Amino acid sequence: MPLTRISLARGKPPEYLRALSDSLHWALVEAFEVPPxxxxxxxxxHEPGELVFDRIYLGGPRSDDFMLFQVTGGRPRGTATKAAFYRRLVERLAEAPGVRPEDVMVVVSTNQLTRAPALDHLPGLGLKAYLIRERGVEGSPVNQYAPFYLWASTEGMGRFLWGGGGFGGIVDSFGRPPVRHWTGVTCLAGPDRDGAPRHATRHTEPMPVDADPTGLVAEAVADLQRRARQPGIHTIALAVDPRSWELVRFTLWTGPAAAEDAPLYQVLHLSVPHLGEITRAA
Incomplete structure (x- = not known):
């Protein structure tokens, strides 16, 4: 299911926008393998000053009718398919509503990770959830890629981070990012463990200053056990950050997530090589 965002200057009449929408849709159907x-x-x-572009860089000259199409596809498309889609889109837009090819820019991305299966058999990994948030989708204010790991062993985590187990590829491509980590308390299987998770939430709660963590963690574990019986839960886990004394509850949902004060993520892929070793029944 491709989702397309069209960005253009404000002021076009409804019939222009409808023609724009129709031309995009039929170009996707005809050249991007999309069902009708x-x-x-x-x-x-966008208001003046909100859509910023260079009028001649890599093409042009662009006019005030410049528009950007951001197509997010569910699966990767090859170069030939993308090129055919661009050609067909430009042709249709020229017919209706009458857009010049120089004023059309297309960005195609995918929300399916082609390298995700690489960790499906990683020693020591309980699970890795490949998570994203997209600005404007399901209430997200930001674009964010936020992978979340639950490790079956500290040796496995160390091997991944500095033992050549996979993190080096991230460092080579993007530099070395900071890695937040917590001490795991418990991980429970939900009633929908056999389903495919669609969403994830990560709820954080600071412990009261100077409070004994013993009782607080015990209460959080009891609360986790109650939550783990909710329909739609695949996996739910509790962890503690002893540096900031913060409780973290991570939940994978196979259906719509229950309303709670926590960021909502889309699950692109789930690697679970040793999930059975770190979970127990609620």
Whole structure:
């Protein structure tokens, strides 16, 4: 299911926007392998100064009718398919509503990770959830890639981070990011463990200053056991950050997540090589 965001300057009439939408949709159907009933678009009209672009860089000359199409596909498309889609989109837009090819820019991305299976058999890994948030989708204010790991052993975590187990590829590509980590308390299987998680939430709660963590953690474990029986839960885990004395509750949902004060993530892929070793029944 591709989701397309169209960004253009404010001021176009409804019939122009409808022609824009139709041309995009049929170009996707004709050249991007999209079913005719699969139509999901968001049109953003921007005030002066909000849509910033160079008029001649890598093409042009661009006019005030410049527009950006951001297509997020569920699976990767090859270069030939992308090129065919661009050609067909430009042709249709020229017909209706009458957009110049120089004013069309297309960005195609995918929400399916092609390298995700690389960790499906990693020694010492309980699970890795490949999570994203997209600005404007399900209430997210930001774009964010936020992988979450539950480790079956500290040796496995160390091997991954500095023993050549996979983190080096991230360092080579993006530099060495800080890695937040917590001490695991418990991990429980939910009633929908056999389903495919669609969403994840990560709820954090600071412990009261100077409070004995013994009782607080015991209460959090009891609360986790109650929550783990909710329909739609795949896995739920509790951890503690002893540096800031913060409780962290991580939940994977196979359906809509229950309302709670926590960021909501989309699950792109779930690697679970040793999940059975770190979970128990609620």
């Amino acid at each position: 009933d699969d139509r999901f678009q968001i049109i953003h009209q």
